[in-house]
Amino acid sequence: xxxxxxxxxxxxxxxxxxxxxxxxxxxxxxxxxxxxxxxxxxxxxxxxxxxxxxxxxxxxxxxxxxxxxxxxxxxxxxxxxxxxxxxxxxxxxxxxxxxxxxxxxxxxxxxxxxxxxxxxxxx
Numbered sequence: 779x780x781x782x783x784x785x786x787x788x789x790x791x792x793x794x795x796x797x798x799x800x801x802x803x804x805x806x807x808x809x810x811x812x813x814x815x816x817x818x819x820x821x822x823x824x825x826x827x828x829x830x831x832x833x834x835x836x837x838x839x840x841x842x843x844x845x846x847x848x849x850x851x852x853x854x855x856x857x858x859x860x861x862x863x864x865x866x867x868x869x870x871x872x873x874x875x876x877x878x879x880x881x882x883x884x885x886x887x888x889x890x891x892x893x894x895x896x897x898x899x900x901x
Contacts, residue, residue: 780804780876780890787872787895790864798859800874800892808832808852811877814859815885816870816897825883826872827859837881842868864899871896 781803790796800812813828827848828837836848847860857874872895875888882888 780806780810782874782876782890782892784872784874784892784895787897789898789900790861792865792899792901793863796861796864796897798861798872798874798895798897800857800859802855802857802876804855807855807876809878810890811879811881811888812848812850812857813875813877813882813888814848814857814872815875816868816872817894818867818870821870823873823885825885828881828883829857830881835881837883839883861897864897866899866901869897869899 784800786798814826815823816826817823825839829848829850833850845863850857874892876890877888879887
């Protein structure tokens, strides 16, 4: 069992920066692929970024590529999402997720989910 707790959300101006964190419980964090998803109001949940268990492979949605960076610190059981130059359309609840199927973009392949953290980008 893995428990995930996101933090770092809030209100940010467009063009600013924000870093989300996701702290995981348990001693097997380093064996899980970690990912960030988001759900905007009235929209489906969508993939944002993912990172492999050891951090050697990453994947990004086209909409955030070049602006967002996913990273992890296995010693701290934490995954991060650095959001640079956010746009109003990045406003959403952001969720972290843990899975064992490799770097994937499909939500159903992730086994554990956090409760989410709200990010609001003002124009």
